[in-house]
Each structure stands twice: as C-alpha cells, then as structure tokens.
Amino acid sequence: MIVANRKPFEEIIEMLKPYSKILLLGCNECVTVCATGGAKEVSVLASEIRLFRQKEGQPVEIKELTLERNCDTEYVESLKPAINDYEVAISMACGCGIQFVGEHYRDKLVLPAVDTTFYGVAEEQGVWTERCQGCGACVLDKTLGICPVTRCAKSIFNGPCGGSQGGKCEVNKETPCAWQLIVDRYKEMNMLEKYLEIQPMKNWSTSRDGGPRKRVREDLKL
Amino acid sequence: MSTGSNLEKVLKSGAFAVTSECGPPRGADPEVVKKKGAFLKGYIDAVNVTDNQTSVARMSSLAGSLILKNMGFDPVMQMVCRDRNRIAIQSDILGAASLGVNNLLCLSGDHQSFGDHPGAKNVFDIDSMQLIQTVKRMRDEGKFISGDEVKGRPNIFIGCAENPFGDPFEIRAMRLAKKAAAGAEFVQTQCVFNVDKFEKWMEMVRDLGVHEKMYILAGITPYKSIGMANYMKKSVPGMDVPDEHIERLRSVPKEKVAEEGIAICLEIIERVKNIKGVAGIHIMAIEWEEKVAEIVKAAGLFPRPEI
Ligand code: SF4
Ligand code: SF4
Numbered sequence: 001m002i003v004a005n006r007k008p009f010e011e012i013i014e015m016l017k018p019y020s021k022i023l024l025l026g027c028n029e030c031v032t033v034c035a036t037g038g039a040k041e042v043s044v045l046a047s048e049i050r051l052f053r054q055k056e057g058q059p060v061e062i063k064e065l066t067l068e069r070n071c072d073t074e075y076v077e078s079l080k081p082a083i084n085d086y087e088v089a090i091s092m093a094c095g096c097g098i099q100f101v102g103e104h105y106r107d108k109l110v111l112p113a114v115d116t117t118f119y120g121v122a123e124e125q126g127v128w129t130e131r132c133q134g135c136g137a138c139v140l141d142k143t144l145g146i147c148p149v150t151r152c153a154k155s156i157f158n159g160p161c162g163g164s165q166g167g168k169c170e171v172n173k174e175t176p177c178a179w180q181l182i183v184d185r186y187k188e189m190n191m192l193e194k195y196l197e198i199q200p201m202k203n204w205s206t207s208r209d210g211g212p213r214k215r216v217r218e219d220l221k222l
Numbered sequence: 223m224s225t226g227s228n229l230e231k232v233l234k235s236g237a238f239a240v241t242s243e244c245g246p247p248r249g250a251d252p253e254v255v256k257k258k259g260a261f262l263k264g265y266i267d268a269v270n271v272t273d274n275q276t277s278v279a280r281m282s283s284l285a286g287s288l289i290l291k292n293m294g295f296d297p298v299m300q301m302v303c304r305d306r307n308r309i310a311i312q313s314d315i316l317g318a319a320s321l322g323v324n325n326l327l328c329l330s331g332d333h334q335s336f337g338d339h340p341g342a343k344n345v346f347d348i349d350s351m352q353l354i355q356t357v358k359r360m361r362d363e364g365k366f367i368s369g370d371e372v373k374g375r376p377n378i379f380i381g382c383a384e385n386p387f388g389d390p391f392e393i394r395a396m397r398l399a400k401k402a403a404a405g406a407e408f409v410q411t412q413c414v415f416n417v418d419k420f421e422k423w424m425e426m427v428r429d430l431g432v433h434e435k436m437y438i439l440a441g442i443t444p445y446k447s448i449g450m451a452n453y454m455k456k457s458v459p460g461m462d463v464p465d466e467h468i469e470r471l472r473s474v475p476k477e478k479v480a481e482e483g484i485a486i487c488l489e490i491i492e493r494v495k496n497i498k499g500v501a502g503i504h505i506m507a508i509e510w511e512e513k514v515a516e517i518v519k520a521a522g523l524f525p526r527p528e529i
C-alpha cells in the first residue's frame with residue numbers, strides 16, 4: 001500500500017487560513033488502510049479545524065467527502081456538484097490522488113493534508129515499513145525477496161557496505177541492514193555461493209530517473 | 223601492465239608497503255594540505271586523499287591529490303559513489319589520470335546523514351564493486367560503461383577498501399574476493415584494533431586465495447585519547463575497539479595516554495606484519511598526521527624503499 005502521514009496541524013491550519021468554505025477529501029484505499037486519510041481521519045481532522053477556527057473567531061464550513069478512490073477519473077468526476085460550492089479543497093489522499101483531483105478541477109486549489117511517504121507493508125498493528133520504490137525492473141529474484149534499492153540506505157547491489165553492524169544499517173540502529181537480510185536469506189536457502197556473483201550495474205532508466213513513467217494497455221482502452 | 227604508481231612498484235618489489243592519508247580542508251587554502259603533507263614526506267609510499275569523508279563537504283580529493291602530487295607524493299585518490307553518477311565518475315577518473323594521479327581507491331562512501339548536509343540527495347548510481355569494474359574496463363579495455371571507446375586510457379592502479387569488522391562476518395572475505403574479481407589490485411582495510419578477529423578474517427581471505435590476487439594493506443589508527451577510542455567504539459559503525467585497549471589507555475596517567483596509544487598501535491603493526499598475506503599497512507592518524515613519521519620509524523619501516 002501507499003503509506004502517508006498526516007501533516008502537522010499547524011501546517012494545515014496555515015494553508016487554510018484564507019478560506020472559510022472548505023472541502024475535505026479522503027480516500028477509501030491505501031490511506032484508509034494505513035489509518036491516515038480514510039473517512040475516520042477526515043472526520044477527526046474536520047472537527048479539529050472547526051474547533052480551532054471557532055476559537056480563533058473565524059469559523060469555517062467544512063464538507064467531508066471520502067471517495068472510493070482518488071486516482072480514478074470515474075470517482076474523481078463524482079465530485080463535480082460538491083466541489084463548486086467550496087473555495088478550496090484539501091485532501092488526505094496520497095500524492096497521486098491530490099494531484100489527480102486538481103487536474104480535474106482547474107479553477108480550484110487542492111491542498112495536501114498528508115505527506116505521502118512510501119510503498120510499504122503493515123509489519124504489525126500501527127507499524128508500517130517501506131518495501132519498494134517502483135524502480136521498474138525488479139531484482140527480487142536475485143536478492144531472494146529483499147529489495148536492495150529500497151531497503152539499503154545506499155541502494156547498493158553488492159553489499160553490505162562497511163557500516164553494517166549487528167544486523168543493523170549504519171544509518172539507523174533501528175533499521176535492519178538489507179544486505180544482512182539478503183545474506184541470511186542466501187544461507188537459509190543454501191545458496192550462499194550466489195553471493196559471489198557480482199551484480200551488474202542497474203539501468204535506472206526504468207525508474208524515476210528516466211522521467212515520469214507511463215503504462216498503456218491498448219487492449220483495455222475504450 | 224604497470225601504471226606509474228609508486229605504490230604499485232613498492233608492492234610488486236615485495237617490500238612491505240606503508241601508506242597514510244591526508245584529509246583535504248574545509249576551505250580553499252592549499253597550504254593546509256601542504257602542511258599535512260610535510261609531516262608525511264619521506265615516510266610513506268603513497269598518500270590517500272579522502273573524498274568528503276564522513277560526508278562533510280571539503281576540498282575535492284582530486285585537487286588535494288594534485289597538490290600532494292606536486293610535492294612529490296604518489297597520491298591515492300579516494301572516490302565515493304555517494305556524490306557522483308556514472309557520468310561524473312568516469313569524467314573524474316579521466317581527469318585524475320590526465321593529471322598524473324596513478325591510484326584510485328573505490329568506495330561506496332558514508333551515508334550523507336553522518337555529515338553536515340543530511341538533507342542532501344545521495345546518488346549511489348553504481349556501487350563500489352561496480353566502480354572497480356568501471357576503472358578496470360576503462361583502463362584495460364578502453365571502454366566507457368556505455369561501451370563507447372575511451373580515447374586515451376586512464377592508467378590507474380585500482381584499490382578498494384574492506385571492513386573485516388563489518389557484519390555479517392562470514393561474507394567479509396568473500397566480499398573481498400568479489401572485489402579482487404572485479405579488478406581491485408590492492409585493498410586498505412578498516413582500522414585494525416581487534417587483531418584476533420583480523421587474523422581470523424585473513425585466514426578466510428587466504429582460504430579463498432585472495433591474498434595472491436591482490437595486495438592487502440592493514441588499516442592502522444593510533445588512539446590519540448580515551449575520548450577518541452570511546453567515540454570510535456560507540457559511534458562509528460563497523461569499528462571494533464576492544465575493551466582492553468580502552469582499559470590500557472585508562473590505566474596510565476593522563477599525560478601518558480597518547481604515548482600508550484602509540485605503543486598499542488606499534489604492537490598492532492608488529493602483529494599484522496607477521497600475518498601471512500599482509501603486504502603493508504595504511505596508517506590513518508586522524509588529525510594526528512605529525513605522528514606518522516614516529517610510528518613508521520618505531521615500527522622499523524624507515525627508510526622507505528626507493529624504486
Ligand atoms: S527491485 Fe525495484 S520493483 Fe523490485 S521491489 Fe525493489 S524497487 Fe520495487
Ligand atoms: S548498512 Fe546495510 S543497509 Fe545500510 S547502507 Fe550499508 S549495506 Fe545498505
């Protein structure tokens with residue numbers, strides 16, 4: 001899933017300062033699962049803003065609206081009647097959803113209420129960690145299921161670097177060293193001799209370095 | 223094929239090599255480099271010039287290498303993958319070679335979060351292993367990574383680093399074997415304090431025959447103070463500082479700590495000199511360059527061979 005964090009309240013309040021009629025958007029997908037921007041979080045944020053602005057003597061009208069998805073034209077278009085009644089929209093969807101709504105309603109600003117962080121998993125209740133950066137050419141077959149691009153702080157392909165100690169990454173004593181995990185996995189699968197193979201340079205053109213990416217499926221087009 | 227590297231000549235002659243290093247300053251004053259260099263002159267076979275070490279922005283390793291080259295040193299230019307993509311890397315390799323820098327040390331580089339610009343974007347387009355391959359390919363095949371022809375090959379002696387004290391320990395010798403296979407001709411290790419562990423690592427290195435494929439220089443760092451020993455033990459990832467060393471430093475009067483530090487350092491040198499497969503030492507006297515001469519002399523490694 002895409003994981004996001006709510007922005008600090010002060011930052012949200014600052015962005016909304018000039019407005020008194022606000023559409024607050026949520027999304028039923030990833031940001032709901034990571035408990036950041038679903039209907040529940042939308043309602044909490046709306047109450048906080050109302051209360052704050054009430055106290056400041058600048059009351060606001062907020063409409064809460066959580067779409068099934070913010071990354072699909074079909075759902076985004078369903079905003080049409082509502083959005084025109086508000087001065088501004090602020091969204092708790094991921095960065096994709098925020099932009100996509102903005103693209104559809106060009107006379108409105110769509111502000112971010114969350115910081116979109118990573119593609120990750122829920123390791124345990126309340127803990128999410130990163131797994132993939134969408135590099136566009138997956139090497140998980142070579143590294144036995146552990147992504148060096150994402151989980152090594154240096155994205156190195158022939159690790160571990162000299163800073164790996166006690167299973168942890170040099171950057172943070174809480175973060176597992178990806179290359180320790182990879183070596184452990186080679187051992188687990190009786191494939192340690194594979195470690196001796198030098199991994200070739202990555203062609204980063206399939207990742208963000210190649211510019212914004214696009215995927216077209218002719219068979220699905222209408 | 224031989225490069226113009228003095229270090230290579232010394233190693234090939236079978237002499238026990240001594241290298242040290244010089245960290246460029248955080249400013250544009252060449253005199254700082256010259257002053258550090260003056261302490262080392264005559265006592266070492268080659269001098270490493272660090273590349274924005276610990277991710278702190280400094281004068282470039284290429285500029286530092288050139289200043290030292292002009293003083294008559296054989297510089298080992300360090301190059302990290304943190305700050306350059308493959309275009310800049312190849313460009314700097316050619317630039318260094320064109321200015322007569324004959325040795326390159328290929329490193330991943332500390333993460334930028336350790337330095338003074340933690341908000342910097344890191345590059346790591348290629349890693350240290352692939353950097354070794356790149357230099358070798360440019361030199362021996364005359365090819366860029368792209369496959370295009372290099373017109374005027376960089377004649378460079380290829381070095382790398384390895385940390386015998388990093389984890390997981392069991393692959394540390396294999397990792398060096400990979401670097402030798404990639405084309406590294408010498409390695410300078412992380413500072414050796416725990417000699418028992420280093421001996422174990424060397425045994426694994428010999429089992430893989432790596433000591434016959436490349437020259438191994440053991441990293442040596444004298445303790446300057448108890449604070450420094452503690453700092454390295456606790457705060458530098460991948461350092462193995464034995465408690466007994468810290469106890470020894472603590473056991474002497476304050477004014478004798480530095481002397482004790484040098485004594486420990488000399489004992490370590492004596493031990494590593496006798497390990498089969500160790501071809502030299504690399505002295506990293508951090509902000510203590512003035513002690514290198516004393517260490518080299520006391521270790522019986524002076525004068526340096528003239529080849
Ligand atoms: S290799 Fe690329 S696609 Fe595969 S998990 Fe890592 S970042 Fe994602
Ligand atoms: S310690 Fe491990 S995860 Fe961290 S940068 Fe080094 S190899 Fe990568």
